Amino acid sequence: MLKLENVSFEVENEKEILKDVNLTIEKGKFIAITGPNGGGKSTLARVISGVIKPTRGKITFNGEDITNLSITERAKRGISFGFQQPIRFKGITVHNLLNVAAGKDLSVMEASQYLSEVGLCAKDYINRELNAGLSGGEIKRIEIATIIARNTILSIFDEPEAGIDLWSFNHLIDVFKKMHSNKEVSIIIISHQERILDVADEIIAMVDGAIIKRGAKDSVLPELLHCEDPLNCLNCQDIVEA
Amino acid sequence: MNDIAKQLLKEVSGLEELPKGAYNIRDNSQSVARQSSENIEIVGKKDKSGIDIIVKPNTKSESVYIPALVSCSGVHDLVYNDFYIGENADVTIIAGCGVSTGNSCDGSEHNGIHRFFLSKNSRVLYVEKHIGVGTGTGKRIIDPVTEVEQEEGSYMEMETSQIKGVDSTKRLTKAKLKANATLVIKEKLMTHGDQIAESSFEVDMNGEDSSVNLISRSVAREHSKQTFISKINGNTRCMGHSECDAIIMDHGVVKAIPEITANSLDAMLIHEAAIGKIAGDQMIKLMTLGLTESEAEAKIIDGFLN
Numbered sequence: 001m002l003k004l005e006n007v008s009f010e011v012e013n014e015k016e017i018l019k020d021v022n023l024t025i026e027k028g029k030f031i032a033i034t035g036p037n038g039g040g041k042s043t044l045a046r047v048i049s050g051v052i053k054p055t056r057g058k059i060t061f062n063g064e065d066i067t068n069l070s071i072t073e074r075a076k077r078g079i080s081f082g083f084q085q086p087i088r089f090k091g092i093t094v095h096n097l098l099n100v101a102a103g104k105d106l107s108v109m110e111a112s113q114y115l116s117e118v119g120l121c122a123k124d125y126i127n128r129e130l131n132a133g134l135s136g137g138e139i140k141r142i143e144i145a146t147i148i149a150r151n152t153i154l155s156i157f158d159e160p161e162a163g164i165d166l167w168s169f170n171h172l173i174d175v176f177k178k179m180h181s182n183k184e185v186s187i188i189i190i191s192h193q194e195r196i197l198d199v200a201d202e203i204i205a206m207v208d209g210a211i212i213k214r215g216a217k218d219s220v221l222p223e224l225l226h227c228e229d230p231l232n233c234l235n236c237q238d239i240v241e242a
Numbered sequence: 243m244n245d246i247a248k249q250l251l252k253e254v255s256g257l258e259e260l261p262k263g264a265y266n267i268r269d270n271s272q273s274v275a276r277q278s279s280e281n282i283e284i285v286g287k288k289d290k291s292g293i294d295i296i297v298k299p300n301t302k303s304e305s306v307y308i309p310a311l312v313s314c315s316g317v318h319d320l321v322y323n324d325f326y327i328g329e330n331a332d333v334t335i336i337a338g339c340g341v342s343t344g345n346s347c348d349g350s351e352h353n354g355i356h357r358f359f360l361s362k363n364s365r366v367l368y369v370e371k372h373i374g375v376g377t378g379t380g381k382r383i384i385d386p387v388t389e390v391e392q393e394e395g396s397y398m399e400m401e402t403s404q405i406k407g408v409d410s411t412k413r414l415t416k417a418k419l420k421a422n423a424t425l426v427i428k429e430k431l432m433t434h435g436d437q438i439a440e441s442s443f444e445v446d447m448n449g450e451d452s453s454v455n456l457i458s459r460s461v462a463r464e465h466s467k468q469t470f471i472s473k474i475n476g477n478t479r480c481m482g483h484s485e486c487d488a489i490i491m492d493h494g495v496v497k498a499i500p501e502i503t504a505n506s507l508d509a510m511l512i513h514e515a516a517i518g519k520i521a522g523d524q525m526i527k528l529m530t531l532g533l534t535e536s537e538a539e540a541k542i543i544d545g546f547l548n
Contacts, residue, residue, distance in 0.1 A: 049530055050530075051526055051530070070529070071526060071529040071530055072529045072532060072533065072534050072535070075529065075530050075531060075532040076532050080530070080531075081530045083527065083530075086527075087521070087523045087524050087526075087527040089524055089542065089545055089546075090459070090487065090545070090546055091459070091544075091545035091546040091547065091548045092541070092542070092545035092546075092548075093545075096541075096545060097531075100528060100531045100532070100533060100541065101531045101532075103532060146531065150531065150532075
């Protein structure tokens with residue numbers, strides 16, 4: 001479904017952020033990308049969604065070379081991208097944004113359904129503006145609802161757990177499981193959360209702009225963290241990041 | 243009324259036929275239709291052009307329409323409208339002005355001087371929409387002056403919008419508030435071409451626990467220029483807030499000039515202004531949802547001015 005060949009991204013006079021990345025994501029796969037901060041994970045997601053163009057390499061989606069396609073063209077071909085820090089809009093309501101995401105005017109019932117899926121009480125939110133009045137966790141869940149509403153064949157989430165409380169997080173895992181139950185769609189999630197890594201088919205570890213390992217969680221995390229004991233990997237990660 | 247006037251009437255007030263209840267429709271400096279209701283009386287002024295709108299005390303949930311149209315070029319309309327709102331009354335006033343100059347090079351203008359006298363505990367929702375149409379070079383000018391005097395416990399909400407076609411506008415709104423009176427003004431403005439718009443507010447909060455909230459959202463496109471001036475005087479224990487949010491595009495210019503004066507230790511006054519172009523992240527977000535760049539821009543502006 002998605003193929004990256006020798007994709008690099010560098011900023012002039014600065015370090016190379018992505019280094020010759022080769023990656024294939026098959027239809028129906030749920031892939032989690034993890035690794036230390038600054039490793040290039042978010043940049044990889046932005047390159048796939050078209051927010052930034054790679055300086056070298058080729059991206060193929062469903063057999064089509066999309067390397068030079070715009071964000072809009074990629075979105076129309078079926079790529080969705082949930083931002084790490086969702087964007088706020090003065091005057092645009094939650095219902096408005098869900099309409100844009102769905103590509104049609106949703107009934108209140110339909111829009112409410114998407115909000116319920118991410119654990120928001122629809123009547124409290126559907127007419128709210130996407131402005132600074134919403135908390136970080138609320139707007140993050142609305143962001144995820146827009147991706148569900150898009151219902152595309154590839155969904156990319158950049159740290160969907162950020163800002164979401166523990167109770168909602170459990171619900172979020174169910175959201176991803178439900179999406180994954182549709183074997184026609186692929187999911188890429190950038191995450192540090194062990195429970196998200198647990199439900200993914202495969203883990204990709206990125207360090208310093210390169211993919212260093214791909215496989216099952218138990219095989220990837222020890223290598224990523226130079227840790228022999230997978231059960232203690234998150235503790236190791238804390239130490240590494242500190 | 244000619245077809246142009248009917249079209250203007252529909253755009254500024256939503257009316258396709260004469261409404262029920264009280265109304266006065268003005269076209270090219272003449273009252274062309276007028277009706278009073280049991281509770282709202284409309285009478286023509288004897289000394290100058292204009293009307294008095296007298297709302298009886300305790301009138302509830304009634305509306306009055308007073309659109310003013312200029313459907314010909316070369317018209318310079320000046321009208322004085324006074325509104326007397328009785329105690330405990332609760333009414334909606336649908337105003338609005340449409341100026342059309344057709345394909346003429348002669349300009350037209352409408353200047354409305356509105357005065358509101360709100361009695362104790364009365365409530366008014368005032369909705370006003372300004373538009374200009376025409377393909378000629380004639381300038382379309384609307385310069386409204388609004389003066390509001392609010393007695394104790396009264397509430398006035400003004401929703402004004404001017405989205406297209408008015409070449410020049412200079413709006414002045416003055417208000418004096420007594421105890422527990424509340425004034426809310428929501429202004430929406432979009433200018434383009436070489437249009438110039440200036441909106442000034444002068445509010446005196448003279449009564450304890452009075453409050454004012456001025457909210458302006460505007461978009462300045464192409465070479466248009468806007469100025470937002472908010473003078474709020476807190477003369478006793480009161481609360482005042484003004485907010486100017488503006489998007490600038492192309493070569494648009496927006497100036498926000500606050501002048502908040504606390505003449506009392508218990509006055510709480512706030513001014514906020516945010517002026518800038520459309521955030522790149524907002525465009526990118528909407529494009530990731532499938533909108534083109536121009537669709538995303540339109541969506542952001544529509545929402546902002548909604």
